Amino acid sequence: MKRGNVSNNVIRRLPRYLRKLDDLASKGEERISSDKLGRQMGLTPSQIRQDFSCFGEFGQQGYGYNVDFLRQEIGQILGTYRGYSAILVGAGNLGTALIQNFDFIIEGYSFLGAFDVDPAVIGTDVDGFPIYDVKDLDAFVREKKVDIAILTVPRGVAQELTDALVEAGVRAIWNFTNTELEVPEGGPLVESIHFSDSLLVLTYHLAQADDEKKDES
Amino acid sequence: MKRGNVSNNVIRRLPRYLRKLDDLASKGEERISSDKLGRQMGLTPSQIRQDFSCFGEFGQQGYGYNVDFLRQEIGQILGTYRGYSAILVGAGNLGTALIQNFDFIIEGYSFLGAFDVDPAVIGTDVDGFPIYDVKDLDAFVREKKVDIAILTVPRGVAQELTDALVEAGVRAIWNFTNTELEVPEGGPLVESIHFSDSLLVLTYHLAQADDEKKDES
Numbered sequence: 001m002k003r004g005n006v007s008n009n010v011i012r013r014l015p016r017y018l019r020k021l022d023d024l025a026s027k028g029e030e031r032i033s034s035d036k037l038g039r040q041m042g043l044t045p046s047q048i049r050q051d052f053s054c055f056g057e058f059g060q061q062g063y064g065y066n067v068d069f070l071r072q073e074i075g076q077i078l079g080t081y082r083g084y085s086a087i088l089v090g091a092g093n094l095g096t097a098l099i100q101n102f103d104f105i106i107e108g109y110s111f112l113g114a115f116d117v118d119p120a121v122i123g124t125d126v127d128g129f130p131i132y133d134v135k136d137l138d139a140f141v142r143e144k145k146v147d148i149a150i151l152t153v154p155r156g157v158a159q160e161l162t163d164a165l166v167e168a169g170v171r172a173i174w175n176f177t178n179t180e181l182e183v184p185e186g187g188p189l190v191e192s193i194h195f196s197d198s199l200l201v202l203t204y205h206l207a208q209a210d211d212e213k214k215d216e217s
Numbered sequence: 218m219k220r221g222n223v224s225n226n227v228i229r230r231l232p233r234y235l236r237k238l239d240d241l242a243s244k245g246e247e248r249i250s251s252d253k254l255g256r257q258m259g260l261t262p263s264q265i266r267q268d269f270s271c272f273g274e275f276g277q278q279g280y281g282y283n284v285d286f287l288r289q290e291i292g293q294i295l296g297t298y299r300g301y302s303a304i305l306v307g308a309g310n311l312g313t314a315l316i317q318n319f320d321f322i323i324e325g326y327s328f329l330g331a332f333d334v335d336p337a338v339i340g341t342d343v344d345g346f347p348i349y350d351v352k353d354l355d356a357f358v359r360e361k362k363v364d365i366a367i368l369t370v371p372r373g374v375a376q377e378l379t380d381a382l383v384e385a386g387v388r389a390i391w392n393f394t395n396t397e398l399e400v401p402e403g404g405p406l407v408e409s410i411h412f413s414d415s416l417l418v419l420t421y422h423l424a425q426a427d428d429e430k431k432d433e434s
Contacts, residue, residue: 011421015414023397078417079424094318097310101371102395104413108420147423148416154318172419178319180240191419195410196321197232199365200295202389202408203325204228206364207296 006054013051014078016041021071033064080108085146088114089161090153091121091131094176098150099126105150112144134161141168148172149188155179223271230268231295233258238288250281297325302363305331306378307370308338308348311393315367316343322367329361351378358385365389366405372396 020041024032034045041048052058055077058070075081086105088095091114098105105111106127113130115137116122122133132140140146149170153161158177165173166187175181175192183190237258241249251262258265269275272294275287292298303322305312308331315322322328323344330347332354333339339350349357357363366387370378375394382390383404392398392409400407 011418012414014421015411015417018417019397019411019413077421077424079420079427080417082420082424082427084420084423092318093310093314097314098412101309101311102412104395105416148419172423174416174419178321180236189419189422191415193410193412193415194232194236195315195319197229197236198408198410199322199391200232200235200297201228202365202391202406203296203299203301204231204294205406206301206389207294207299210296210299 010051010054013043014074017051018071018074018078018080021067021074024067025071029067031064032067037065083110084148085110085112085144086148086150087112087140087146088150088152089134089137089165090114090151091116091118091126092152092154095150095152096126098152098176099129109148112140112146115140137161137164138168141165141170146170148174150174150176151181152176227268227271230260231291234268235288235291235295235297238284238291241284242288246284248281249284254282300327301365302327302329302361303365303367304329304357304363305367305369306351306354306382307331307368308333308335308343309369309371312367312369313343315369315393316346326365329357329363332357354378354381355385358382358387363387365391367391367393368398369393 020037034048037043038045038048055073058065058073086109088099088111095114099111099114111129113132114126115132115134117134121131124131141149146168147170149165149172151158151161151165151173155177158175158179158181162173162181162183166183170188172189172191173181173183175190178193178195180192181190237254251265254260255262255265272290275282275290303326305316305328312331316328316331328346330349331343332349332351334351338348341348358366363385364387366382366389368375368378368382368390372394375392375396375398379390379398379400383400387405389406389408390398390400392407395410395412397409398407
């Protein structure tokens with residue numbers, strides 16, 4: 001596997017390929033052509049070939065792709081089998097839901113537990129994972145060399161906890177707080193889930209449809 | 218306001234502009250140049266001018282943009298002030314967290330309540346919004362002409378509930394189930410939050426950094 005100069009757009013398509021291939025594998029499909037894969041994903045076959053060419057040769061002209069092989073390669077590129085360590089900061093409804101409903105967090109990573117400020121939950125567990133006192137966050141991150149912090153705290157304390165995580169040396173922050181986090185240059189990677197962006201895209205399309213209907217009448 | 222032939226990439230940038238402008242407004246900024254806006258958002262000034270030109274003229278050459286005016290215009294384009302009606306399907310941890318923590322759902326829309334199967338929560342409320350029996354979903358959606366259903370049910374029942382929502386005539390589904398939903402052609406718009414995609418992008422960058430370190434040593 002090589003890693004060339006890969007654009008952000010390609011990187012962001014890789015998880016989509018992985019989901020699609022998981023889906024094909026679960027349906028028992030063994031091979032797929034770039035034509036068919038493209039049709040199912042709304043991409044052109046040449047775009048697919050170009051995306052994969054960033055990482056080497058995955059298919060043979062005229063034979064299509066081997067689904068299982070391609071899944072493994074893309075998983076490898078995305079680092080899914082490396083067991084990066086992860087913790088959750090903020091064990092409220094959202095944090096709890098992530099742990100309980102989204103197996104991929106547990107399966108793909110070495111999930112070490114959650115941190116919270118609430119004395120009522122500290123010392124209890126979520127699905128068998130311990131909830132620690134946020135006071136111990138710094139020492140824990142340093143000692144365990146935590147790779148990824150999943151940030152699910154209220155917006156008002158998001159920056160404060162980000163600063164603490166930066167200080168402790170976490171490598172990446174997965175941000176669910178719906179606010180922009182400031183990290184110093186060379187600090188952790190931040191990937192934010194902006195729920196509202198996605199809802200606004202829906203609303204855009206509804207508004208557009210309504211405006212078109214109005215224009216017609 | 219006009220709506221030309223707007224690409225998906227432009228549409229997906231609009232919520233980011235709106236967030237940035239909200240942020241500038243809250244800091245008391247009244248005007249901003251496309252240069253400065255570009256630097257802060259990692260876009261080129263010409264890309265910004267091009268994006269906005271899809272919808273008309275928002276700035277005056279040399280004077281930059283009026284922050285408040287631009288906010289209102291982009292909000293208008295995104296349909297944020299239209300009071301689209303929304304319901305939540307699945308009042309578990311994730312659904313509850315969305316209602317409790319993300320004011321934009323409540324503020325920007327006409328939020329009508331939640332639906333669940335659990336007798337223990339049916340008849341109670343989340344932050345003052347009623348939780349109804351999912352048996353009444355069909356009649357409710359038809360009667361209230363619900364625009365948006367926020368789908369936060371377990372993956373195993375996601376398609377079944379999607380089918381029910383399609384049948385009842387909902388216009389849009391905001392999908393949090395981490396699975397691809399099938400809807401008929403001409404059916405509701407679907408916008409999916411794929412949590413795992415975003416986590417995998419983080420992991421990609423961690424893996425890349427590790428590989429580079431290995432290559433150097």
